[in-house]
Amino acid sequence: MNGFRPNLPGTTERSDAERQVDAVQRQGGIFARAVAVTRMPMIVTDATLPGNPVIFANGAFLAISGYTMDEVLGQEPHFLDGPDTDPATIQRFKAALAEQRDETLEILQYRKDGGTLWAALFVGGWADASGRVVHHFLSFLDITRRRAAEDDLRRLTQDLERRVAERTQELTAANARLSRLLAENGVLLREVDHRAKNSLAIASSLLITQAYQQADPAVRALFLETQERLGAMAQAHDLLSKSLDRSRIGLAPYLRDLCASLMTAAGTNAGIRIEAQADEDIHVPANHAIALGLVVNELVTNAVKHAFPSSRTGHIKVTARRSGASHVMLRVRDNGVGMSGDREGALGYGIVRSLVEQIDGEMDIDCDSGVAVTVTFPG
Incomplete structure (x- = not known):
């Protein structure tokens, strides 16, 4: 499984090795004894002999490797290398020994039972009085758990990167599909807008044509009123078509x-001024906007017709304000002659009440100093 050599030295050679160990311990004194008992796995080699054989291993090394002292003595210092030990790391190990220099490296080592361990290996030399390196000390710090944790983290990172890449690819494809659908939807909406505008314009023109073909002024007025209602709807549609949010419209x-x-x-009633004031932050759903436009159209038209008789001048003011956190108050006020029976019973007020109900609103009429119609609705 590794570089271990079973052909151990003979008895004479083993005795020589033991004498070498004794000599090392005598020369090293308390330091050598500390190496023998430390929990850091260590071996000592004889750098003066061919192959730099091991002449000493402490108990910690024997425990971690699974070998006995007799099996270790005489082995080459890299005998724990195995088939999966990195060749480049082995070369660094051998070069440090051959060049008699210190080296620190991380290396995969093999135990006697074939199991593996990762070791932080330190190689250092011990010189004699002349400066010649006569021994090498090798210490082995078991970093197996740390390397396993690093491998787990590396795998998790790679898995995360793969998932991120896959998710990014999915999102990119989804965005491409969405962009394509939005482009197609934009074309469709422009076509619908164009056709709706044309339809409203054609209907408005037909109503005007029919109005002026009527001999009865009352019938003609009904046609023109209907045309004005279409105009209110057309303006709501026009604003929606220009808005980024087609589901809501700015009321102001x-x-x-x-x-x-x-x-x-109201051009023929030149003395009447119509004014609009509204909070800029009020936005209402599209269906509410059309209903509110028709409400304003009916109330303003009614005021123009009935509030200022005999060419009387006047002012019609349309306001929209927030009413609490969840409601909007729309008011159409005039300073005309007030409410008359004919005005209150007009068809327009019936339409207004119906439209207010459609948007879940409430309507109030105040006849003090003209007429003020207030519509309060959720918004």
């Missing part, structure tokens, strides 16, 4: 654009 810009359009539509 929506109300400003809507009121600007209603101001234009």
Whole structure:
């Protein structure tokens, strides 16, 4: 299994080796005795003889290697090397002995029973009075557990790196699929937006055409009111199509654009001013935005028609504010003549109540100094 040689020296040669050990112990005094009893496995070689044979091994070395003293004496110093010992490390070991210099290395060694151990091996020389190295001391620190822990850590690291690489590859592929789907979705949404805008524009044009073909002013007004409702829906759709989040819409810009359009539509009533003010941080779901746009359209249109008779000038103000942590308060107020029976029973107020119910809101009407309609809803 290793470099151990079973052909041990004969009796005479063994006696010579023992005398060498005795000589080392006498020359080394208390130091030699300390080596003999230390728990650090150690061997001593004779550097003056061919092959640098082992002439002493302490009890700790015999225990860790499994060999007896008789089996160890006369062996070459690298006799614990085996088939899996790194050849480059063996060469460093042999070179240190041949060049008679100190060396520290980690090396795989083999016990007598074939088991392996990792050792931190230190090679050092002992010179005589003339400076010639006559002995080598070799100490073996068992680092098997440390190397096993390092191997386990290395395997865990490699496994983690493999898993990270696999996961990264999966995420890269998933991101590529997502990017492709988003691109396809973007094309689809643009096509839907285009068709929706065209449909709303065509419907609006048809209503206007039909309105001016009606001889009855009341019928014509109904067509135009319906066209204005489509306009409110079209503005909500336009803002959604430009938003990064197509599920929600900023209420402030929506109300400003809507009121600007209603101001234009009320052009014949030049003395009426329509104003919008809203908290910029209010965002509402898309379906709520369309309902709220229709509510504002109905209330403002109703105020334009009924609050300022006989070319009376006035002001219509649309506001949206936070009401507590979970609700929004939308208010349309005018400073007109107040609520009349005709105005309260108009079709627009019935539509408003229906729309407010759709968004789980509540509606309140205040007729002090004009009319103020307040809609409170979750948001």
